[in-house]
Amino acid sequence: MPELPEIEIVKQSLYKNIKFKKIKKIIVKNRNLRFKLASNFKNILNNKKIVNISRFSKYIIINLENSYFCIFHLGMSGTIHIVKKNNKNLITNVSFYNSPLIPKKHNHIEFFFNNLKVIYNDPRRFGFFKIFSSQRKLFNYFNRYGPEPFDKKFNINYLKKKLKGKSKNIKNYLLDQKFVSGIGNIYANEILFFCKINPSLESKKLSLENYKKLIYYSKYILISAIKKGGSTIKNFTNTNGKLGSFQKNFNVYQRENLKCLIKNCCGIIKKKKISNRSTFYCNMCQK
Ligand SMILES: [Zn+2]
CATH class of the missing domain: 1.10.8.50 (Helicase, Ruva Protein; domain 3)
Known part of the structure; x- marks a missing residue:
């Protein structure tokens, strides 16, 4: 199961590759993740610029230019792959526990940017995506969690x-x-x-x-x-x-x-x- 350090590395890779980039197209191959993907998922993310990428606990938080937030959790076996247009043969898994050789049939969502695409792969489908229309709603969702070890509140x-x-x-x-x-x-x-x-x-x-x-x-x-x-x-x-x-x-x-x-x-x-x-x-x- 991916743990916090791995999620942090995934966050850093996404930050480096897609911050300030616009999502040009989204292909959803399977909506049935741990929670069914929201019906407005594509509408909310399509053609939006990503203004920030952060992490809380084992969640990645994507902040969109329309003030919406998309968060995701990798569950038991989720991985994120970055495939660059001009460099197709490199290993694409940005995580560090899982094998880079993951069958394509588990590629559930693909996000296209100008020069690369980001793939969400998850054989066991315990991972999930959620959408929040405001920061307040996002904070409410995370309210159920205690502080991270890095937080001053953990004293x-x-x-x-x-x-x-x-x-x-x-x-x-x-x-x-x-x-x-x-x-x-x-x-x-x-x-x-x-x-x-x-x-x-x-x-x-x-x-x-x-x-x-x-x-x-x-x-x-x-x-x-x-x-x-x-x-x-x-x-x-x-x-x-x-x-x-x-x-x-x-x-x-x-x-x-x-x-x-x-x-x-x-x-x-x-x-x-x-x-x-x-x-x-x-x-x-x-x-
Ligand atoms: Zn000992």
């Missing part, structure tokens, strides 16, 4: 207020988008490893030191992933699609039974299910 007082006396484990809190936005399963595992906090720990047992670490490493892990993802993107256009190096950068995620990477730690990475999500942790430094 010690906030953690105290939300976690004090709560018996729900900390891993579930990190995955709870109402508490903090944009942390998925991979990075929840990585963040707790860096914090040396056991994922099953009841949130009420966290210390002030734990709060500080959670705030620091939530930012640190996501920013490092964005930086690595950016370099992966740069590389994979000239390495013929040799992907997968990004996954090797994880410290606990999918490293079951391997040695802990912390120097002088003799722990082993263990795997268990917490609320049905795969959870990886070191049996020594995350006791």
